[in-house]
Amino acid sequence: MGSHDEITSDKQVLGLVGRAFKAEKVGLLIALLVMIIVFSVLTQNKFLSASNIIDIFIASSMVGLVTIGETYLLIALQVDLSAGSVAGFSGVLVTLLLSWGLSMWVSIPVVIVVGGIIGFLNSLMVNKLKLEPFIATLASMSVFRGLAYIICGGKSVFVMNNTFLTMGVGRIFGIPIPVIIFLVMFLIFGIVLARTRFGRSVYMIGGNATAARLAGINAQTVKAKLYIMTAAFAALGGIILAARMSSGQPDASVGLEFDAVTAAVLGGVAFSGGIGTLGGALIGLIIMQGFNNGLMILNVQSFWQTVAKGLLLVAALSFDYVRNLKRKAKT
Amino acid sequence: MGSHDEITSDKQVLGLVGRAFKAEKVGLLIALLVMIIVFSVLTQNKFLSASNIIDIFIASSMVGLVTIGETYLLIALQVDLSAGSVAGFSGVLVTLLLSWGLSMWVSIPVVIVVGGIIGFLNSLMVNKLKLEPFIATLASMSVFRGLAYIICGGKSVFVMNNTFLTMGVGRIFGIPIPVIIFLVMFLIFGIVLARTRFGRSVYMIGGNATAARLAGINAQTVKAKLYIMTAAFAALGGIILAARMSSGQPDASVGLEFDAVTAAVLGGVAFSGGIGTLGGALIGLIIMQGFNNGLMILNVQSFWQTVAKGLLLVAALSFDYVRNLKRKAKT
Amino acid sequence: AQNQSKGGNAAPKKTPKVAFICKDLSQQWFIGTSNAMKKAVEARGGKFFALDCAMSPDKYMTNLDNVISQKVDVLIVCPPDQKLSQATVQRCQAAGIKVMADDDGLIDANGHHIAPALELDAYKVGQSQGDWLGNYVIAHKSDAEPASTALLVLTVPTVSSIVPRSQGAIDEFKKKVPDFPASKIIQSPYDGTSDKAFNVAAATITAHPEIKTWLVVAPNDEGAQGATRALEQAGKDKQATVVGLGAYLAKDEFKKPYSAFKAAAYLNESEDGTIAGNAAMDWIQKGLVPYAKYKKPGSKFGVYPFGAEMVDRSNYKQIMGADAN
Amino acid sequence: MTLNSSVEFKGITKTFPGVKALDGVSFLARGGEVLALVGENGAGKSTLLKVLNGDYQQDSGLYLIDGAERHFKTPQEAIAAGVSVIYQERQVVPYLNVAENIFMEEIPVMRSGLIDVKQLNARAQKVIDEFKLPIRPTTKVKDLSVAYQQMVEIMKAYRRSPKIIAFDEPTASLSESEISTLFEVIERLKASGIIILYVSHRMKEIFQISDQVVILKDGKYVTQLPTRSITEQEIVKLMVGRELGDIFNGLSRNEEIGEVVLRVSGLTNDYIHDIGFELKAGEILGFAGLVGAGRTETMRAIFGADRVNSGQIFFGGKQKRVEAPEDAIACGLALCPEDRKDQGIVGGRSIADNISLAILKKLSKMGFLDKPKERSLAEDAVRELRIRTPSVDKKVGELSGGNQQKVILARWLAANPKVLLLDEPTKGIDVGSKSEIYQLICDLAKRGIGIILVSSELVEVLGLCDRIIVMSQGRITGELKRKEANEEKVLELAMAGM
Ligand SMILES: Nc1ncnc2c1ncn2[C@@H]1O[C@H](COP(=O)(O)OP(=O)(O)OP(=O)(O)O)[C@@H](O)[C@H]1O
């Protein structure tokens, strides 16, 4: 037992630096650091300029919202592939409502509620029709992308409402509002995941569904909440994007869900369920967006950017290689 | 005991009509039938004309090859998201080689081998770096799409080689060569999956990898073979497409893997591994492509086509709903 | 680098920076234009870089943030959607960056240009396709049997810049061949790839077994090529006429002894890029607002009308020059 | 104290496709008593507990708690009504810690809604202390050994302060010390008037802990008797339907021990140190020790399932590199793993598929499987090991725990290796079948196969093995010949160095 105690206390020492800095995430932090250093050198420090850091966070803000949802879902052994379509649909819907003269204080809540309803439909397919999440949400990905085009007749919708646009481009203390929204959400939902009963039940469902069921945790209710939450976040993201673009576009945010899932997985969330934290997902997200941004600053040719992004994924995840080596020995 | 024997003999009667017609697939066959009837009526029998059936099979031929790979992979609890990129890359590569004057008898094998190597790289990421298949192949999806553009400078490559083009447009006994290739492959690999030791080990790995490993099945070798096989099929598909179109296009076959996975899942292959047959996947594929084709004949508006495709997925899979209800009652 | 700014400010300036945010740098056309821009800008001592949006409005916004942070002198944009115009102009004005449009203009809600533009008028390009096809039909009497002749218009409804191409083709064709029955004009959606165009064309041919003579217009060469292969597959290519756009695949079809793919609207990518690159450098170095001489009365900005030229088997070599190889 | 509390089953019937798992089962259990539920594998014991837990719904019949009819539709309702059932299959959440697992559905929160970590850990520590276990509330459950994971489950059920608590083979992976702690707890629960249902195949325990015995056979109720009034032989006869003599004396043993087939020396990794021994052809070598002694890790290391830091392995006198199970199998080795659920069964596949898993090569010609042969092989195994199933096509996941174990065993007996490593092979197997399995093991030895038997059931090791190696804390602490071995000596060595 002695040896075991030592390990634990080691972890506790590390734990002082905060949950995000746990031994398990050292690989991730090293990856982040390497990326920052490499790009800073290559871009002659432009990469670390205040305005560029803000750019990275703006670029992260929308994917970030969906990343919260996908992280929860992946931990509970679910996934939502419809997030990008829901975001696109919501962006069009909100601008349509605004163009019909509705106030933004009505339009925004309505669209978020509609998002929630879409999430609820997703959860019905998973809970009641017992469809695999991958397939159920692939179906709604298709349906809501189609509807996004249909409600606007395939033409993007223009917004003039200045208060609404502020939501996308305004700043508070120099920080863009989308960034504030996304960071606040990360904080709140990070705490919910790590420190509440609801958060624990998400881990339980993903870690051992039978055990959770036997303990009286209603997995269906929890899943329904997660799908609703993710779709609502996607809707919010779509709204914010529409505000940033001052228009709602039916083809916006294609593939958003893959970026979100990639960020989460980069951040240590596993497809096998039950593992991961929102702090990790945030680091994963920053690595991903920072990398995209760095390549852009360096003006790497777009084809090579595509290649580089794939390689980044492999490289960043391989920082955990050493840890995996140990795990391998034990299968 | 008695009642069970009856069930078994029932199954054997059905079994006469072949594995694809097992009781479990009744829902699927009903779905197929319903689709055929509905479209036949709506299109005044054009749907069932010989030339249209051939069209459906031509459209299925490329997805079909990749569906074989994805079916094997899903059963073994793996997935390959890079298939579409590999197909695009291979189509460009083969046309490039031909345009440099290489014979098609050299070019085709070379490209299929290159495909196999890509598959091997995928398997290395999964086996050695222990990356999740979803993420590992998402990475190579990105890398090889980028390379597809890079090797041709973003420009489609034209082919004039007539023997090569025959592979795409030639017919034998009135059946297009791509269709023959794809059906023969389905047959061969269907038998391999159902009847051989290798096929069995695929199922067992998907059912419980640890148990399979302790029973001496080298899961890593099997997985490597599956990734190699899938990528080689994708390459073959890309080559055939290039031959059909008489050009290699770097942006071809985006999303091919999702179509293939959808077909497999429609056909009863489960994401949870260990379940499914290639016969089922074939039915799933025909349902999917038949549906696309029917909507096209009816010239349904494109946005509604997108919506309809999503709904088809849900509807077709819900044919199994009754079965699921039963299963649910048991758990 | 020589500075000839009109204000007489002779103080040496830093290297001028020109950025191009392009809606899709994986398209051959844009690769060509951006390469030509780069050449033109660098030839005059500027620094040029291109950013890709992969058709995504989100990436466009991210790219916009990025070039603003990098403080470029002139920004050339080809937005994935024209509804992004106002956001673009406002952001650039706020940051003091000169912005001009390439291929798709930057317009406000009323369709007025809010920045100088070289405009590849999609509708006009479509018109030239329709015009060619109309002339062809008249010359060859292809519509002699109206009951068995139809026009298939492949289109990509999800891409806003493609829709007017198809519309232009239809409108102009109708003008040329006024007797052509409207019921025989079939619009079918595809996704821009040959593979899908093939499937759509094949299904359309199945849906209309009575049609013997097919006329096809596609908004890109891939679509035209896919339709051509479908016609060949159905054995209906000998009487068919397919018109593409871009000519990058058409030129090779022309080299075959026969192909139903008979013409394409050719767009000169390097000319487009060269004009835009030079205009941007003129703006920085000479203070000349681009395309001012094309300014129409009442409008604030000039729009350079960049058009297409139809090429076919007979003339593609001379019109396309090196591009024909 | 509610000494008059009771749970009564009346005519409970439950059918699965092809099997009548329960057929009109009726009996009554009272508070303040331990009622042992015994019966062969597949008799319906676990099913009955799942019905009581609201996890399965009976087809007909009813149950009354304290005289009132109840019907739980979900385990949640059962928990709320004070019913706590510990399943035969471990149900822990691996990546959560001990405290979170113990308090799963009742994690304490502060007024802010946040988890009260301090209180959670303190309360968990209290429960752990009651069970006198050396584990911490904050350790992730995946880092615990199987035995401690099982204890976590028991603690989870216990801390709900239930009115009824049911244990389904709780001791299958526990060692003597944990078992005695468990029994102390059960005695305490009993004294406070709680109703205790206890399922086990270990006769010794039944006599040690129970007051009443209910016997099930083929899903039917056979009888209920006070434990005092019955003998072990009588129970076994009622269960199995025939007399069983002394299992071990009746065995026909192998007398010809041959050459050394396996030699291990200096084997060391993170869990074991300097393991060295020899195994001869036809010999049955026992490995004894407390839980966590490192026996499982030793077997896995030899088999190539775990990394080895140093040491050598010789097969038939030749040193072999064993880096993966395939290497070991190629040398003629087979390992029947301890963890049935995670490492043994492929639950979604049929019995036939599972039994043939390790001999696919032998069953195939040019890569094609000989399915009729596979089937007849599986049918033989089902008969020989008395696996209760309607057909060999049934999914293994739907079998009772003991029958699953028999399937795993059948897989390895069919493998016909030169050296067979059996890690807790009879875990959860009923007394009737055990004697047959022991005879099978002896028969294999007669064929010249070298067998290692790792078992926590001392009687089994003492009764079956020619030689016994005892381990403690990852080291071999001694070796005993069959003649000289007895329980005291083994235990003494097992405790050595602690
Ligand atoms: N989910 C299920 N589906 C189908 N059959 C089942 C299922 N669960 C149990 N059975 C069958 O019901 C019968 C009784 O099983 P049960 O698990 O109750 O036995 P048990 O007495 O607990 O046996 P053991 O001592 O082996 O644990 C067995 O024949 C088993 O195969």
Ligand SMILES: Nc1ncnc2c1ncn2[C@@H]1O[C@H](COP(=O)(O)OP(=O)(O)OP(=O)(O)O)[C@@H](O)[C@H]1O
């Ligand atoms: N997955 C694991 N993670 C961490 N420690 C482990 C793990 N598995 C085993 N151990 C530790 O390794 C040591 C040896 O365990 P092992 O299971 O080999 O013991 P054993 O003698 O076989 O006991 P058992 O009766 O449980 O089989 C124990 O201290 C145990 O806690």
Ligand SMILES: [Mg+2]
């Ligand atoms: Mg049981």
Ligand SMILES: [Mg+2]
């Ligand atoms: Mg053990």
